[in-house]
Amino acid sequence: MLLAKDLLTLARVESAVPGDQDATISDIVTDAVHAAKGGAEARGVVLVEVEQTALAMGRKIKGARRQLSRALRNLLDNAVVHSESGETVRVVVSAQGDTTSIAVEDSGPGVPGVGSKVRIRAIFRGSRERVEADQGVGLGLAIARQIARRSGGDLELDERFSSGARFVLRLRDA
Numbered sequence: 001m002l003l004a005k006d007l008l009t010l011a012r013v014e015s016a017v018p019g020d021q022d023a024t025i026s027d028i029v030t031d032a033v034h035a036a037k038g039g040a041e042a043r044g045v046v047l048v049e050v051e052q053t054a055l056a057m058g059r060k061i062k063g064a065r066r067q068l069s070r071a072l073r074n075l076l077d078n079a080v081v082h083s084e085s086g087e088t089v090r091v092v093v094s095a096q097g098d099t100t101s102i103a104v105e106d107s108g109p110g111v112p113g114v115g116s117k118v119r120i121r122a123i124f125r126g127s128r129e130r131v132e133a134d135q136g137v138g139l140g141l142a143i144a145r146q147i148a149r150r151s152g153g154d155l156e157l158d159e160r161f162s163s164g165a166r167f168v169l170r171l172r173d174a
Contacts (some may be wrong), residue, residue: 022174023065024059025093025100031065032072039077044085047076048091053167058093063151068171071147071155074140075104075167080110082165096174099121099153107164111157144169 032098033047040047061068072091083106092103144167145155152172157165 001164008119012066017150022060022062023068024057025059025061025102025171028061028068028072029091029102031069031095032076034053035069035073035078036076040080040089043080043083045080045083046081046086046088047091048088049091056093056100059100061100061151061153061171062174063147063153063171067147068151068169071144072102072104072168074144075155075169078140078167079104079106079108079165082106084108097174099170100169100173101168103158105161105164105166110162112164141167 028050035050037047076089083089087107090103091103092105094101094102094103141145141155148155148169148171153170156168156170157169
């Protein structure tokens with residue numbers, strides 16, 4: 001059932017016509033963190049928002065608030081699943097030029113292998129140990145990337161980050 005729901009979501013995102021809606025970074029982060037808190041608390045993982053300058057948080061982004069919050073929540077949920085109890089998942093917001101970045105960092109096992117483009121695709125699920133414990137179906141990153149791209153942005157894996165995994169939503173300012 002979850003697979004069918006996520007496949008339907010991915011198809012809808014891929015076929016959606018980008019709207020003229022704009023959202024603030026603050027709204028996107030607040031919505032996503034609020035939605036992810038229950039899962040994080042259940043696993044004993046702490047969600048921390050850091051480096052949120054007033055400039056970055058007040059910026060308007062191209063795209064629908066609900067969809068962009070969904071993309072960020074997918075990253076948060078993914079980080080929580082790959083974190084142990086007592087660990088921290090961080091949200092780092094920064095702005096440069098006409099792009100605002102929202103990074104999600106965890107201290108889990110990281111992403112095995114090389115090449116960020118290989119890792120952000122449908123049905124990538126990580127290590128076998130995590131797959132057996134995780135109820136997800138492996139579409140969260142693909143959905144998040146598609147939402148970002150439909151808004152003129154992208155999703156990247158920061159391969160230089162060595163303390164776990166760091167995924168960065170790069171979004172275009174409105």
